[in-house]
Amino acid sequence: METQYDVIVIGSGPGGYVAAIRSAQLGLKTAIIEKYKTLGGTCLNVGCIPSKALLDSSEHYHNAAHTFAEHGIKLNDLQVDLAQMIKRKRGVVDANVQGIQFLMKKNKIDVHQGLGSFVDAHTIKVTPAEGEAKTITGKNIIIATGSKPSSFPSMPIDKKRVITSTEALELQEIPKHLIVIGAGVIGAELGSVYARIGSKVSFVEFADSMIPTMDKTMGKELQKAVKKLGCDFYFSHKVTSVENTGEGVVVKADNPKGEQITLEGDYCLVSVGRRPYTDGLNLEAAGLATDPRGKVEVNDHLQTRVPHIYAIGDVIRGAMLAHKAEEEGVYVAETIAGQKPHVNYHLIPGVVYTWPEVASVGYTEEELKGQGKAYKVGSFPYKALGRARASMDLDGLVKVLADKETDEILGVHIIGARAADMIAEAVIAMEFRASAEDVARSSHAHPTYTEAVKEACLAATENRAIHM
Numbered sequence: 001m002e003t004q005y006d007v008i009v010i011g012s013g014p015g016g017y018v019a020a021i022r023s024a025q026l027g028l029k030t031a032i033i034e035k036y037k038t039l040g041g042t043c044l045n046v047g048c049i050p051s052k053a054l055l056d057s058s059e060h061y062h063n064a065a066h067t068f069a070e071h072g073i074k075l076n077d078l079q080v081d082l083a084q085m086i087k088r089k090r091g092v093v094d095a096n097v098q099g100i101q102f103l104m105k106k107n108k109i110d111v112h113q114g115l116g117s118f119v120d121a122h123t124i125k126v127t128p129a130e131g132e133a134k135t136i137t138g139k140n141i142i143i144a145t146g147s148k149p150s151s152f153p154s155m156p157i158d159k160k161r162v163i164t165s166t167e168a169l170e171l172q173e174i175p176k177h178l179i180v181i182g183a184g185v186i187g188a189e190l191g192s193v194y195a196r197i198g199s200k201v202s203f204v205e206f207a208d209s210m211i212p213t214m215d216k217t218m219g220k221e222l223q224k225a226v227k228k229l230g231c232d233f234y235f236s237h238k239v240t241s242v243e244n245t246g247e248g249v250v251v252k253a254d255n256p257k258g259e260q261i262t263l264e265g266d267y268c269l270v271s272v273g274r275r276p277y278t279d280g281l282n283l284e285a286a287g288l289a290t291d292p293r294g295k296v297e298v299n300d301h302l303q304t305r306v307p308h309i310y311a312i313g314d315v316i317r318g319a320m321l322a323h324k325a326e327e328e329g330v331y332v333a334e335t336i337a338g339q340k341p342h343v344n345y346h347l348i349p350g351v352v353y354t355w356p357e358v359a360s361v362g363y364t365e366e367e368l369k370g371q372g373k374a375y376k377v378g379s380f381p382y383k384a385l386g387r388a389r390a391s392m393d394l395d396g397l398v399k400v401l402a403d404k405e406t407d408e409i410l411g412v413h414i415i416g417a418r419a420a421d422m423i424a425e426a427v428i429a430m431e432f433r434a435s436a437e438d439v440a441r442s443s444h445a446h447p448t449y450t451e452a453v454k455e456a457c458l459a460a461t462e463n464r465a466i467h468m
């Protein structure tokens, strides 16, 4: 393998591998370094893909148990085979990881397995799990080392009973009572998985709602849906201690009145956010440091203070999302190749893959209020959709926020079946700075869920929704 490159990418998650592919497409001699044996980073190995695999499996079970009879499908002796669910999930991960391996080969990208650490600003030492370390040099270096779960001293992770998302994707038994600390994206998704297959799930959340950073309507509606799975919520609670008792966990928290509550469960999932990961990178050798929150600092061009060293994805500021990391990967590769690319951070959508799904882009209503912006709201409920009736997916709504004067769409928030896919229409519309009426006047196939977007835009335009 070569030792001198135009571009060296450290980390093979969605930021890193996409940066490598785009660099290679642009004719740059490219290497990627990954400390684990498999490529794909958090997203493919222990994040987006395996969690969606379990979400889909558990959703199938839930539907079989609760809605199939209504559809006229009778099943006897329905059971969850958790071992098989996890096995299928592993198969999905393996196939995806092999896909990345194939893409590296196809694009003639050298893959160096091992921990990458800076020797100086152009030289990286690669230390594999087994065998000799080597050094490679790059004209440009892209740091794409991602993130790890974060925790607090009051909730020490032991990976057995007090677990992170990584262990929650590999449990050997269905918890009887899963206590989830943090009702954000991971808590909502993985809490749903286990609630659907029979666990009692209790959410202990510092804020006053689920998914508190999204539009408040979304959190409220999601809570209603998740409550139907039999979950309990302890909002505005401050966790004071988490203890592994050997057979289970004891979680203590202070309620809003300052009184202590005690919850006993068999597992505790800590999902209180993730932290940027730079361990072992030896940033100092390249003249780099992290900010007080552990993030690699970058300018608007994603350059660190050493101009030929870039950083992307979860390890820098901004949303910790795979598609954000991918956009940044493309951005940096094109910048290195002398192009003038652009990332519209305002229009990076956020999706929660619960059922119903939640998807969002642009400003929330709370943000618009905070800005003192004059806006109008158009909402349309799923229960008024023929498509939703046919499938019995009646929970949900589309909420469109538009500028009161110009009618430009400022934010779209969807909770409901297939919201994750539907948000793309809103992103495109907003990229082209569409007005609510532009979307309202575009034909949407009938019967589809996307009609709810059209109807919400009609509602936002002049309260002209047809089916409400």
Ligand code: FAD
Binding pocket: 010, 011, 012, 013, 014, 015, 016, 033, 034, 035, 036, 040, 041, 042, 043, 044, 046, 047, 048, 049, 051, 114, 115, 116, 117, 144, 145, 146, 147, 165, 166, 186, 277, 278, 279, 280, 281, 312, 313, 314, 315, 320, 321, 322, 323, 324, 325, 353
């Ligand atoms: P990562 O994917 O974290 O990859 C970094 C890679 O760098 C890792 O493979 C790591 O081993 C490697 N590395 C680190 N240091 C070194 C080193 N010194 N040398 C060599 N290699 C190194 N996002 C979504 O958009 N949609 C989702 O549905 C979604 N679901 C998620 C579900 C879960 C349970 C979790 C935990 C996360 C989820 N995310 C999701 C977030 C998503 O996984 C991350 O935003 C994304 O993986 C970030 O990509 P990245 O390339 O920055 O880093």
Ligand code: NAI
Binding pocket: 152, 181, 182, 183, 184, 185, 186, 187, 189, 204, 205, 206, 207, 210, 211, 212, 237, 238, 239, 271, 272, 273, 274, 319, 320, 321, 350, 351, 352, 353
């Ligand atoms: P998060 O930031 O989404 O949620 C963390 C939650 O924990 C918040 O609601 C917060 O108020 C709460 N919290 C924080 N400290 C607490 C405490 N001491 N006690 C109780 N509650 C506390 O982080 P999460 O869910 O861990 O996910 C990490 C990252 O992974 C997110 O940035 C997310 O973007 C990404 N991710 C994305 C997914 C997707 O796109 N579908 C799926 C899963 C993760």
